[in-house]
Amino acid sequence: MIELRDITKTYRMGKIAVHALRGVSLEVKAGELVAIVGPSGSGKSTLMNIIGCFDVPTSGEYRLEGKEVGRLTDNDLARLRNRKIGFVFQKFNLLPQLTAWENVQVPLLYAGVRLQERRERAAKALRQVGLGDRLHHRPNEMSGGQQQRVAIARALVTRPSFLLADEPTGNLDSNSGREIMDLLFSLNEEGTTLIVVTHDGLLAKRFPRLVEIRDGQLVREEVQ
Amino acid sequence: MIELRDITKTYRMGKIAVHALRGVSLEVKAGELVAIVGPSGSGKSTLMNIIGCFDVPTSGEYRLEGKEVGRLTDNDLARLRNRKIGFVFQKFNLLPQLTAWENVQVPLLYAGVRLQERRERAAKALRQVGLGDRLHHRPNEMSGGQQQRVAIARALVTRPSFLLADEPTGNLDSNSGREIMDLLFSLNEEGTTLIVVTHDGLLAKRFPRLVEIRDGQLVREEVQ
Numbered sequence: 360m361i362e363l364r365d366i367t368k369t370y371r372m373g374k375i376a377v378h379a380l381r382g383v384s385l386e387v388k389a390g391e392l393v394a395i396v397g398p399s400g401s402g403k404s405t406l407m408n409i410i411g412c413f414d415v416p417t418s419g420e421y422r423l424e425g426k427e428v429g430r431l432t433d434n435d436l437a438r439l440r441n442r443k444i445g446f447v448f449q450k451f452n453l454l455p456q457l458t459a460w461e462n463v464q465v466p467l468l469y470a471g472v473r474l475q476e477r478r479e480r481a482a483k484a485l486r487q488v489g490l491g492d493r494l495h496h497r498p499n500e501m502s503g504g505q506q507q508r509v510a511i512a513r514a515l516v517t518r519p520s521f522l523l524a525d526e527p528t529g530n531l532d533s534n535s536g537r538e539i540m541d542l543l544f545s546l547n548e549e550g551t552t553l554i555v556v557t558h559d560g561l562l563a564k565r566f567p568r569l570v571e572i573r574d575g576q577l578v579r580e581e582v583q
Numbered sequence: 584m585i586e587l588r589d590i591t592k593t594y595r596m597g598k599i600a601v602h603a604l605r606g607v608s609l610e611v612k613a614g615e616l617v618a619i620v621g622p623s624g625s626g627k628s629t630l631m632n633i634i635g636c637f638d639v640p641t642s643g644e645y646r647l648e649g650k651e652v653g654r655l656t657d658n659d660l661a662r663l664r665n666r667k668i669g670f671v672f673q674k675f676n677l678l679p680q681l682t683a684w685e686n687v688q689v690p691l692l693y694a695g696v697r698l699q700e701r702r703e704r705a706a707k708a709l710r711q712v713g714l715g716d717r718l719h720h721r722p723n724e725m726s727g728g729q730q731q732r733v734a735i736a737r738a739l740v741t742r743p744s745f746l747l748a749d750e751p752t753g754n755l756d757s758n759s760g761r762e763i764m765d766l767l768f769s770l771n772e773e774g775t776t777l778i779v780v781t782h783d784g785l786l787a788k789r790f791p792r793l794v795e796i797r798d799g800q801l802v803r804e805e806v807q
């Protein structure tokens with residue numbers, strides 16, 4: 360269960376203040392499917408980074424499974440992020456010096472999974488996203504879409520209870536995009552909570568619940 | 584005029600050889616509008632990097648305005664690239680330590696344009712892409728879509744005769760994407776040759792000429 364109440368986020372750059380989020384309240388129940396849409400620069404990634412515990416709000420409350428995230432210690436936060444949350448960043452954030460296989464093993468390494476099992480689970484996740492033949496490629500030896508799929512495999516491999524994806528199909532052709540989303544929807548059927556930011560109108564229609572952000576505010580909620 | 588004949592590109596990784604392009608021939612006349620489509624990993628970016636003189640083919644011939652690109656000196660190549668070609672990379676490639684304004688001035692600096700004019704033209708290009716209020720932001724102080732629009736402004740600012748854009752709307756919502764493409768089409772009406780890689784089916788329909796790449800080969804050409 361994700362509960363956000365009056366979340367604000369202000370970036371300060373010298374004298375300039377950018378109000379990326381201006382009081383967002385949102386609840387997402389376990390196992391739900393939610394799409395977040397909105398114009399470029401409206402605050403979607405800022406909101407996702409807060410939900411994923413990669414950034415802290417300027418004010419407001421955030422509870423994840425009943426726990427107030429703002430009061431957790433750094434260690435607790437890191438464990439929570441690593442065990443519960445899978446995150447696909449908009450800019451992928453792959454480690455450039457590691458191969459696809461190694462990149463996908465990183466979250467399992469933090470979770471203390473043994474080498475043999477790490478390698479098997481990482482290879483399986485890469486096959487699931489259609490990259491069984493790119494295990495030994497580093498990020499600069501893959502196309503944009505392939506790098507995005509490595510980032511998706513890395514988010515899935517720890518079997519998280521919450522999967523947050525920030526434009527997971529932005530670099531994919533429509534067929535590859537559909538295959539990836541079919542995979543994410545099948546994980547949701549098994550119980551994973553799925554929150555996806557997308558600019559793709561056709562994809563947004565596949566979600567039973569749609570939330571629109573504009574200028575840092577939640578302006579529309581739709582049940583489809 | 585762009586003339587590619589039997590272009591191949593092979594990446595070697597130790598014993599593995601990846602045949603990204605397997606003999607592509609393509610002619611694009613001055614002032615044309617061409618869309619390149621195809622699945623993730625099919626060779627689109629590889630082809631664009633060769634057309635934009637950012638990479639060299641393994642074999643085959645490439646003539647740009649009648650000159651054989653393979654025979655040009657490094658200096659000639661750099662001048663050609665800087666004066667004739669505007670390029671929007673799939674991964675943006677903005678300089679992280681520079682502001683949006685400074686990033687857009689960089690190509691003008693190489694072209695020897697004076698400071699005053701550089702600053703005015705760069706600010707105008709950023710306003711044209713809707714970022715008049717983000718001149719002093721660095722890449723990590725902007726959203727994904729805003730960074731993409733800075734990359735587009737940088738490609739336009741030298742008023743190139745060829746504009747190559749690798750998924751210029753991949754990180755944009757449909758409205759921002761349409762506005763950007765209206766801007767690029769208006770440049771084409773003034774004579775700029777425009778080649779765009781896109782996964783967006785609706786956008787591809789706006790192009791009179793469509794080229795499809797699969798598995799490193801040109802498999803379809805369509806006049807719409």
Ligand SMILES: Nc1ncnc2c1ncn2[C@@H]1O[C@H](COP(=O)(O)OP(=O)(O)OP(=O)(O)O)[C@@H](O)[C@H]1O
Nearest residue numbers: 500501502503504594603623624625626627628629
């Ligand atoms: N430096 C490299 N070393 C090895 N293989 C590479 C390298 N760069 C690209 N490749 C491979 O070449 C093929 C073509 O890549 P390219 O980036 O041109 O694809 P693309 O059509 O642009 O895909 P996308 O739509 O995902 O961006 C891919 O299969 C990729 O794995």
Ligand SMILES: Nc1ncnc2c1ncn2[C@@H]1O[C@H](COP(=O)(O)OP(=O)(O)OP(=O)(O)O)[C@@H](O)[C@H]1O
Nearest residue numbers: 370379399400401402403404405724725726727728
């Ligand atoms: N570190 C920062 N410093 C200052 N402003 C920032 C920073 N990061 C983001 N912003 C601003 O906050 C606003 C929200 O950014 P965010 O990345 O959340 O947008 P978004 O909805 O994800 O957009 P896109 O669809 O383009 O990815 C933008 O206007 C952006 O310029």
Ligand SMILES: [Mg+2]
Nearest residue numbers: 404449726727
């Ligand atoms: Mg974003």
Ligand SMILES: [Mg+2]
Nearest residue numbers: 502503628673
């Ligand atoms: Mg590409």
